[in-house]
Amino acid sequence: MKRRDTLKALSLSSLGMAVLPTTDLVAAPPDPKPFKTTPARIPEEIERDKKIMADKFLTPAELATIGILADIIIPAEGKSGSATQAGVPAFIDFIVKDMPQYQTPIRGGLRWLDNHSTKRFGKSFAGITPKQRIEIVEDIAYPDDVKPEFSHGAAFFSQIRNLTVTGFYTTRMGFDDLGYMGNTPNDWQGVPQDVLDKYGLKYDPIYDKKD
Amino acid sequence: MNLFEIKEQPKVYDVVIVGSGAGGGMAAYQLTKAGAKVCLLEAGGYFDPADPKYITQLKNPWESPRRGASTRTRPFGDFDAAWGGWDIEGEQYTAMPGTQFRWFRSRMLGGRTNHWGRISMRFGPDDFRRGSMTGIGDDWPTSYEDYAPYYDKVDRLIGLFGTKEGIRNEPDGIFLPPPKPRLHELMLKKAAGSIGIPVIPSRMAMLTKPINDSRGACFYCAQCGRACQAYADFSSSSVLCIPAAKTGNLTLINNAMVREVLTDPNTGLSTGVSYVNKLDLKEYSIKGKIVILAASTCETARIMLNSKSPRFARGLANDSGVIGKYLNDSTGASRSAFIPALMDRKRYNEDGVGGMHVFTPWWVDNSKLDFPRGYHIEYGGGMGMPGFGFGGGIERVNGLFPDRNGNKKKAGGYGVALKDDIRRTYGAYIGMAGRGEPIPLESNYCEIDPNSVDKYGIPTLRYHYKWSENEIKQAKHMQDTFEQIIHAMGGIPMGRKPDASNNYGLAQPGEIIHEVGTVRMGNDPKKSALNGWQQAHDVKNLFVVDAAPFVSQGDKNVTWTILASSWRTSDYIMEQVKAKNI
Numbered sequence: 001m002k003r004r005d006t007l008k009a010l011s012l013s014s015l016g017m018a019v020l021p022t023t024d025l026v027a028a029p030p031d032p033k034p035f036k037t038t039p040a041r042i043p044e045e046i047e048r049d050k051k052i053m054a055d056k057f058l059t060p061a062e063l064a065t066i067g068i069l070a071d072i073i074i075p076a077e078g079k080s081g082s083a084t085q086a087g088v089p090a091f092i093d094f095i096v097k098d099m100p101q102y103q104t105p106i107r108g109g110l111r112w113l114d115n116h117s118t119k120r121f122g123k124s125f126a127g128i129t130p131k132q133r134i135e136i137v138e139d140i141a142y143p144d145d146v147k148p149e150f151s152h153g154a155a156f157f158s159q160i161r162n163l164t165v166t167g168f169y170t171t172r173m174g175f176d177d178l179g180y181m182g183n184t185p186n187d188w189q190g191v192p193q194d195v196l197d198k199y200g201l202k203y204d205p206i207y208d209k210k211d
Numbered sequence: 212m213n214l215f216e217i218k219e220q221p222k223v224y225d226v227v228i229v230g231s232g233a234g235g236g237m238a239a240y241q242l243t244k245a246g247a248k249v250c251l252l253e254a255g256g257y258f259d260p261a262d263p264k265y266i267t268q269l270k271n272p273w274e275s276p277r278r279g280a281s282t283r284t285r286p287f288g289d290f291d292a293a294w295g296g297w298d299i300e301g302e303q304y305t306a307m308p309g310t311q312f313r314w315f316r317s318r319m320l321g322g323r324t325n326h327w328g329r330i331s332m333r334f335g336p337d338d339f340r341r342g343s344m345t346g347i348g349d350d351w352p353t354s355y356e357d358y359a360p361y362y363d364k365v366d367r368l369i370g371l372f373g374t375k376e377g378i379r380n381e382p383d384g385i386f387l388p389p390p391k392p393r394l395h396e397l398m399l400k401k402a403a404g405s406i407g408i409p410v411i412p413s414r415m416a417m418l419t420k421p422i423n424d425s426r427g428a429c430f431y432c433a434q435c436g437r438a439c440q441a442y443a444d445f446s447s448s449s450v451l452c453i454p455a456a457k458t459g460n461l462t463l464i465n466n467a468m469v470r471e472v473l474t475d476p477n478t479g480l481s482t483g484v485s486y487v488n489k490l491d492l493k494e495y496s497i498k499g500k501i502v503i504l505a506a507s508t509c510e511t512a513r514i515m516l517n518s519k520s521p522r523f524a525r526g527l528a529n530d531s532g533v534i535g536k537y538l539n540d541s542t543g544a545s546r547s548a549f550i551p552a553l554m555d556r557k558r559y560n561e562d563g564v565g566g567m568h569v570f571t572p573w574w575v576d577n578s579k580l581d582f583p584r585g586y587h588i589e590y591g592g593g594m595g596m597p598g599f600g601f602g603g604g605i606e607r608v609n610g611l612f613p614d615r616n617g618n619k620k621k622a623g624g625y626g627v628a629l630k631d632d633i634r635r636t637y638g639a640y641i642g643m644a645g646r647g648e649p650i651p652l653e654s655n656y657c658e659i660d661p662n663s664v665d666k667y668g669i670p671t672l673r674y675h676y677k678w679s680e681n682e683i684k685q686a687k688h689m690q691d692t693f694e695q696i697i698h699a700m701g702g703i704p705m706g707r708k709p710d711a712s713n714n715y716g717l718a719q720p721g722e723i724i725h726e727v728g729t730v731r732m733g734n735d736p737k738k739s740a741l742n743g744w745q746q747a748h749d750v751k752n753l754f755v756v757d758a759a760p761f762v763s764q765g766d767k768n769v770t771w772t773i774l775a776s777s778w779r780t781s782d783y784i785m786e787q788v789k790a791k792n793i
Contacts, residue, residue: 038275038289040265042256044300045284049276073625080630094276142621143606154623158606161625165602165633170272170279174597177630178637179558183269183596185430188563190391195557201397206374206412207389 052097062110063089065126066160072137073164080177088167095163102159109156116153217485217494224250224462226784227483227499229469229514232322233770234756234777235505236447236455241781243460250497251452252467252486254506255295255318258325258448260438267292268437272598280599286315288598292438292446293317293326301666305673312538312657312674313721314509320465321448322507323724324770328566329416329435329444330589331371331771333362335380338648338765345583347681348650351762352734352743355382361775369445369774370422373414381572387419389568390431393561395553395592395641396569402699403571408692410590413570416445416771426450433595435565444565464497466490468667471518472502472527472753479522481753484514487667501784501793504730505757505777508538509657512729512759513672515740516659526659528747534730534740536656538676539764541725542586542647543718544686544709546693548702549608550592553639561593561638573766582684586647586766588692594638602633604705609636611703640705643696645689648766650681651728655720676720686715727769730759745780752793756780 037049058066070083070092083089096102114124117136121128125136140146140153141161168174196202225247228235239251258265267290272278275289282289286296295318304314317323336355342348359382366385373386389412392400400410417435421428426449427441435444442449455461466489473482473496483498504511512535518527526534566589573585609632610622624632660673690709697704709716720726733739736748745760747753756777758769787793 038267038277039270040267042284042294045282045294048282048284053276074630075626077627077630091276091278095280098277098280098282137625141625142623144610144622158623161606161623161629162603165605165629166278166597166599169597169601169633170599172271172273175271178597178634180594180596180637181558181560182562182594183271183432183434184560185269185432186560186562188390188431188561191394191397191561192557192559195394195559196397198557199394199398199552201394201401203391203397207391 052094055097057097057103058093058106061126062107063093065110065113065124066092066106068126068133069157069160070164070167072133073161074168081173083164083168086168086171086173088164091167091170092163095167102163105156105159109152109159112152112156217496219496220498222498223483224248224497224499226250226501226503227497228252228503228505229484230254230322230505230507230510230757231320231452231463232317232447232505232507232757233324233773234758235503236321236324236451237774237777238503238505238756238781239455239461240451241778242784243455243458245781245785246460247785248460248462249455250462250464250499251455252464252469252484252497253320253322254468254489254510255320255322255466257463257465258292258320258438259453260292260446260449261440261442265292265438266440268434268440269432272596278599287326287436290434290437290598291326292436293323294319302671303663303665304671305660305663307673307675310675310677311719311721312540312676313719314672314674315721315724316507316510319448320452320463321446324445324447325438326436326724327770328589328768330566330570330768331414331416331445332587332767333382333384333775334358334765334767334772335382337380338763338767341584341648341763345577347583349733349762352732352739357743358772358775358779361779362771364778365771365774367422369416369450370418370426371414371416371445371771372412372419374412376411378572384414386414387422389413390419390429390564392568393563393593394556395550395638396567396590398550398552398700399590399641399696400569402701403696406695406699407574408571408696409574410569410571413567415564415566417564418443419564425454429564431563433562433565467495468669469506469514470494470667470669472504472514474518474520474523474527474750476520476522479750481527481750487669489667492667501752501754501788503754503756503780503784504759505755507757508726508729508759509672511755511757512538512657513659513669515730517670523749528740528749528753530749531737531740533738535658536653537651537728537731537762538655538657538674538726539649539651539728540720541723541764541766541768542649542678542682542685542689543644543723544689544716545642545644546690546697546709546716547640547642547705548697548700549611549636549705550639550641550700550702551612552701554612554635556594556638558594562595563593567591580688582681582688583650584648584681584685584766586645586685586689588689589644589646590641591643592638592641605629605632605636607705608632641697641700641702643693645686645692646723646725646766646768647682647685647689648764650679651763652679657729674720678714678717678720683714683717686717687711690715725764725769727758727761727764730755731762732760733762744783745776746783754780754784
């Protein structure tokens with residue numbers, strides 16, 4: 001099969017049609033929220049994800065604080081939206097159930113943060129002003145320059161930063177922010193000439209051979 | 212009513228094959244094409260990369276609630292084609308105290324070919340005679356010349372890209388055009404070349420040009436690990452098993468967990484296999500005139516060791532006692548780096564094929580080194596698709612470069628500046644991994660655990676595996692080389708350099724998933740289980756066509772050699788049947 005035929009076949013089948021809600025066109029038992037997880041699962045994976053999604057771990061208050069932190073880490077600006085606009089808290093809510101090793105550090109880290117905030121400003125992190133929040137974040141956001149009394153807060157902040165960055169950049173909004181252009185059928189013809197020129201590189205003539 | 216009745220199929224197949232990976236798939240393909248009635252048993256479910264119900268290719272990370280993170284069932288990520296993993300519910304294994312082995316399995320049609328990196332290298336002439344060349348290890352009973360015509364046939368049937376390089380111990384094949392290197396790969400070639408380390412086009416089983424009407428050409432999504440719906444890469448399901456089924460001569464039985472090979476107590480010949488159907492949990496048996504095991508290096512050894520009878524008290528075809536011994540996996544060590552010159556890159560789609568477009572074959576003369584075997588280097592990097600873990604550890608990188616105004620800044624941070632750092636460093640990382648040849652040792656083995664059965668009641672494996680100084684020294688050399696290449700690129704190595712305290716980052720045995728050697732070939736029946744045709748010395752209608760027969764593994768990922776040797780054995784079987792020898 002020639003590449004262009006493959007591309008055509010792909011665009012007609014899995015690429016184009018997969019997004020159509022074909023299952024909604026047939027009579028189905030009334031299920032207000034059809035279960036949705038990663039495509040192409042084996043039965044034991046579906047069972048596991050169903051259980052994870054039905055479980056609760058983080059409380060609404062904890063998720064609200066995570067949302068505040070996530071938007072401090074990834075705010076909306078000229079190029080793209082914020083972490084909460086990209087759905088990061090829901091992602092973190094899932095991932096701490098999927099990866100239980102996160103549960104104690106995240107819950108404990110949030111408690112550290114609220115305790116510190118209360119000592120310093122009389123209220124939990126969610127209850128203080130945006131300016132006060134930034135004062136705390138400045139103390140825990142730079143792990144190589146952190147005062148010893150903030151080391152636990154810094155470890156927690158690095159963890160939340162990593163989850164937030166991953167949660168944001170693995171969305172359409174994140175792809176667009178980054179300028180990721182792949183995950184689509186194409187015909188790789190090498191690095192663009194202007195990029196080769198910029199780096200002073202060129203291709204070996206073996207790559208010009210067609211067979 | 213007998214609850215534990217064994218359901219016996221009256222039909223006698225010409226051949227019963229256990230396992231549908233590279234070796235079993237190739238034997239099924241060759242033998243069904245030749246007209247034999249073949250029964251293929253696979254311990255896992257059906258899989259077809261082109262069937263939408265199995266497709267994860269071209270899905271976006273947000274279609275996974277965990278954004279493609281790994282799970283117990285898919286240790287290489289939620290979108291990986293292969294299910295199974297290191298730790299399968301109810302299919303446990305153990306290791307002797309002080310030793311370790313990690314056993315990766317893919318329970319599905321095509322087996323571990325659904326996972327592998329498609330790196331397709333021939334063994335070289337030296338790889339078959341390391342014992343006599345170096346005085347350590349053993350020679351194969353066969354030579355490169357025995358496999359060369361079959362490597363050619365595999366190249367033509369399955370297809371791979373590469374370039375003719377004329378390197379003596381890296382034999383050239385019949386290659387499709389290689390994809391052009393990505394930017395970081397051009398930089399790697401230049402940097403490594405400047406310090407005498409060769410970087411050449413990789414040799415991988417993706418179709419950069421179409422080779423027939425049943426498979427498409429690569430469309431460069433970098434997702435071979437998710438299985439290709441266009442069949443543009445090699446996996447045993449799409450290229451061998453499904454075409455074998457189309458001959459009408461194949462009976463495929465999925466979810467068949469083989470318990471043992473059955474033998475005739477009078478002749479000692481194999482008569483078929485017994486298995487547990489994983490769906491109804493009942494016991495079945497299948498009769499065959501010839502039995503071929505291709506269940507994977509360790510599973511094949513397990514089946515043979517579990518096939519005990521008064522005539523084969525040590526396990527089937529194990530009068531030598533060698534089965535399970537000489538288990539060996541590739542060495543592996545890796546390092547990553549941040550490359551400041553790759554910051555602020557122009558964006559374009561550089562996904563390419565699934566994996567590296569260039570690699571480094573072994574290049575050093577061992578007589579100048581303190582270890583006896585070599586390794587190759589695989590490279591990673593580029594503006595890949597973000598998935599779980601993306602941006603992780605930015606605080607270890609963004610203090611290494613100044614801001615846009617040239618001011619030094621603190622590592623970590625948040626907000627608009629952090630977003631800018633993520634964009635600026637995107638595509639500015641590289642990774643490299645060594646994959647080397649270990650010395651197969653009799654003291655590294657798997658055996659039947661006397662105290663443990665799996666959930667089907669089949670006795671499980673217990674491992675005994677320790678690296679020797681040879682492999683540890685090789686890993687040290689890898690780490691030194693990685694830093695030299697990184698520095699030649701102007702890069703900054705990430706993390707602390709692995710050292711003696713952690714065996715120089717040497718992966719645990721089994722982790723590289725290149726294990727071979729448990730049912731070794733040889734000319735001496737006292738020291739080997741199979742002859743040079745992968746035929747049991749003690750049972751002439753029993754063959755092994757996975758990597759269990761391999762005496763050693765070179766530093767070449769072994770799949771291409773499994774395919775070539777399985778084809779060669781299939782031809783031998785047909786000749787022997789015609790000559791009425793079996």
